[in-house]
Every structure is written in C-alpha cells, then in structure tokens.
Amino acid sequence: MSAGRPDRVLADYGFEPAASGPRGHYVTTHVAWRLHVVVLSELPLTRDTILLRLLGPPRVRLAAIRELLALPDDAWEKKVALPWLGRLRFEVPPDPASQSNEEREFIMETQAWFEQYQQQLRSEGRREGRDEGRREGRDAGRDEGRLLALTRLYARRLGRPLADAERVVLAERLERLGEDRLDEVVLELGADALAAWLADPAAR
Template identity: 50%
Template sequence: MSNGKLVSQMGMQASLRFCATRCESMHFRFDQLGKNILREVFGLVGAAETEVEVPAGDAQRIDLWHVPDPALLVAHPEIEPGLLRTMAAEPGMVEVFSGALGAAELHGCLRKRYQWHHTLELRAERRLPLPAAWLLSAGRPEGVLRDFGFVPDVAGPEGVYAAPAAAWRVQVVVIAELPRVRVTVLLRLLGSARVRRMALRDLAELPEQAWERRVALPWLVRLSFEVPAELLPGLPAEERDFIMETREWYEQTLKQAEERGIERGIERGIERGIERGIERGIERGIERGQLRMTARLCSLRLGRPLAEAEQAALAVLLDRLGEDRVGEVVLTFPAEALAAWLADPHAR
C-alpha cells in the first residue's frame, strides 16, 4: 500500500472514530434530557431519583425510580389523566432507550427490577408488591414485541404494549407511535429526532404558564447551549435543527417577557400622565421582565420558589454581571452551587 493510500485510510478511520464519539456524546445528552424531564414530572407527585444503583454499590443503574405521594397526586390535577399520570400513580422503574429496545436490554431491565425489588424487601423486612417496569423505546422494538408476546395495552393509548400476562407488570412504550396530543408531549421529547422536533413545536404552542413548559424548558435550554459549537455542523440535520429551534424558542420567550414588561411600564407611565413616568416605566418593565424570567428559571433549577433575599440578590447580580453571565450560571450550575452563588455577595 502506498504512503498516500495509507495516510488516506488512517484519516478516514480517524474521521469515523470522531463521528462515532460525536454520536455517542449526543445520545448521552438526549438520554440525560429524557431522564431529567421524567424526574421533574414524577418529582411533582412523589419521590423520584435517577441513576439508582442496583444493588447499592453495583455497576447496574435504574434510569428512574419513583414512589408517588397520594396527597401530591391530588394536589397536581394539571397532570391530566393519561399515560404520564398512570405511570406516576404507583411505584415503578422507568428505562429510556434512544434506539429500539432489544432482547438483551429487556432481560437486563427485568434483572435490575427483580434485584431492586429484593433490596427493597430486605430494607422493609416484609413482602412488597412487584413494582411496575416502564420501558420507553424511541424506535419500534419489533423483535421484543413479537418474541415476548407483547400486545397493545387496551387500557393505554396507541403505542403502549403490555406483557402477555398482567402479573409481569411490564409495559413497553413505543414513543414514535404515541398520539400527537398534549398529554403525550413530554414523553414525545424522548423520541427520535423527528418525533422530538414535532414535540418541541407542540410544547412551544402551549400556553405560557403550562406546567409542561415549566418542566421541560430549563432542560431543553441547557441541552441546546451545552452542545459545543464544533459539534453542530456534523450533527444529523434533524438533531441540529432541534438544537437551533430550542435556542430560538428560548430567545423568543425572553423577548416576549421583555416586551410585556415594556407594555406594563408604558401603561403605568401613561397613568401617571408624565413623560418621565413613561421612560422609567419602560426601563423598569424591561428590568422586571428579565428578572421575572430569570427568577422562574432559577426556581425550576432549584426545585423551589426563590426566597425574597434570593430574588433581591438576583436583581443585583443581573445589574452587576449582566443577563448573559447570569443566564450562563443559571443554566449550567447544579442546584446546590446555584443556591450558594445566589447567597454570595461577591459572586462572579
């Protein structure tokens, strides 16, 4: 083989390795997006934890384990009857697959479920009901559905398949087959690039105060801005478009908040009947619009409302550091670090 051909072959191999690494990186990010969104949803109505070791100290991990609180389920009627509420209504494990679920993955999920069930019974020192297993598959797992006898779940929407015997307590959800309705929009964000993109558009069309937007927006924004710029050109077109549409939606949301702040400021200024009042109203409207949106994102990241002192600190930080720096911190810092940053008078 000539030196030129050898160099060309080595270059092609390096390029393939880079592409494979890039794809793995994006699959990991989208898997994390799904787990984070599900944790936020189930966290509204009970205890929810991702990456649960089975058993403790083992390398196996459950994507999401949740235990509902009946009082919280009653307190959140906005989670309408449908697949998500059914999933959240009883203890269970959720496994997320960015491709099509295979036989090996199914066996692995069942093994984790039984080991975790055994661990829970040892802790409780009594018999416990077998928890449900929900397996979310972005692609249609033809082999699993056929070879293991899964059938359409008569109690669920299209796209949900139940094991042949109810006592197995295993459901496979084929994300691509879920109906395009509001109650499935968060689950559809866990689908393939095409399904995810349609779900993003459906999410953007919901009312501004929709609980689904509050749950998903911070994680979508974080995903879209943490993808390195050098990766974007090499992504599949639908994934790249999804990232860019998410950024555009976030920027549009901020702009709309600012515009509403300006309108309120103008109205207050006019009511006072003086030009100075209008100008100050506009300025305050912009500031309050920025502060309100940033405070909302902080609350979502922290999982609780901001204290008065934290709101005051946030206003000072926006004024001192600017919207770009504060936005970067809110989207990238873990919850504990974000709380400490808000409490630090010398934060940078």
Template identity: 50%
Template structure:
C-alpha cells in the first residue's frame, strides 16, 4: 500500500534537488519511475483482460441458465399439457435459482400435473 506513495514522493523531487543528488540516487529515481509506470500499465492491461474474461464467463453462465430455464419450462409445459402462464414461468425461474435444477427436476418428474401446477403457484415451494 505504501509503494504508490513512496514512488510519488520520488516523482516529486524538485529538479534543482534532483540535479544535486549523486548519480546513483538519480538513476534509482529514474528507474523507479520507469518501473512504476510499467507496473501501472501492466496492471491496467490485466484489469481490462480480467474484465473481458469475467464478462465472457458471466455471458456463458447466463446462456446456460437461460437454456436450462427454457428446457425446464418446455418439460413443465409437456407435463401440464399446456403452455406455462407468465407467472408460472417466472416462478419456475425463481425455483431454479433458489432450489437448483436437481430439486426442480425431481418435482417435475414425480409430481402429477395438478401437483406441479400447485407447486409452481406456491411462492414458498420447496
């Protein structure tokens, strides 16, 4: 945490003082400035790369979630013998988020059409 402040202090050495410093100290200050600028540039590039990677990962996750919801909704509609109502579709999405695909799959396969409709209508369903 102190490094940026220490580097900043070395950047703020007045020119007249810098000229009077021994060459080793001047070289050290110049090298430190270059190193710091390179480190900042690399950190900035890594940050951008990480942001892109995170965005791609999140996009893939959302695509998988949407595909999972779409397939589960189709299976529910088949079990019910009719398309899902908008509220049922929203409830199904919430159930998948809250309970996970395994529990929703169990309910889908084991409940009768009437029980499945009731389960989708129950906001506290488990």
C-alpha cells in the first residue's frame, strides 16, 4: 500500500491498473513478477474503503474520518477504528509547528470524535446499568412478593407461623422447584405432612 501515488515505482516496475478491484489498484503485467500496489489516495470514496483510507495522507484520512463519523453508532467500522484512533491521540507530534495545516485539522477532528465516542460509551454504560438495576429490582420485588404470599399460605395450613429455618427452606424451594410445585404441596398435604416436607432435605 502507498499513501500517495508512487509514479516512479509504477513506471519502473511496469505497473498498470488492475482489471479487477477498485480504482487505485495496480498490478505488474509480467506473469513471473506479479506484484500489487494499492494507492490509498486514489481509492473510491465508498464505505468499503474507509478503513484503508484512514491509512492515507492527511487529506485522505480527514475525509475518511468524516465519513466514519456519519456512519451509524453501531457500525463495525467504528469499533475497528476506535483503538487505532485512540492510540493516534498519543502518537501525534506534540509540537504544532511540526504539523501541517492538514495534519492539525486531522488531529483535532480525530480527538473530537474519540472524546465524543468515549462519552457515548460512558452514557450507554450508565443507562444500561440503570436499566439492569431497575429490572433486578422489579424481579427481586416480584420474588419477595411471591415468597411472602406462600409463607402466609403455609403458615395458615400449619396453624402456626413458620420458623426461621422453615422460611429459609421455603425460599430455597421456591427458587429450585418453582411456585406451581409449592402451591401443589400446600394444597395436597395436611399440617403434619407439610411440616415433615419442610423438614425433609430430599423433599421435592
């Protein structure tokens, strides 16, 4: 790959535009000397070439960055490009005097996009965390409500409040056997049989 067009190389080695592939793809004509060159600055401005054009000269990279920004947030190209663009923030020359106008513009747009993308990821993470917390809270609330209702039902069948150990057993069996099975047990068994069922570690 070549960032710009290497005219001398193309001429000296006999490269010609390839019969297949995008614009900017050159191949040698001699069958015993088959080489390919891709000139990044000549690639067509399509989504298929965005990642390659990020490796081109500043003007080409800047255009590719802008196209990348316009893609959907979940575009795979953004996920692939993010680590490289992140490293670029720390590898660019720190002295503005050593940068061309195109390089400075490219660096500024890259940093702005990277910071925007990081902020978006943080926001999505916080939102997902809140949603997950609400779901867990609702699930925990429903489970607690079911356990409370069953505890009252079992207490009425036994004719007494459940002991702490029996409450623990009931909660474990609600999770393991399910609410339908616990309903069957309390409806089918009398008080003594129900107490024995709660006391039996192997009961199902």
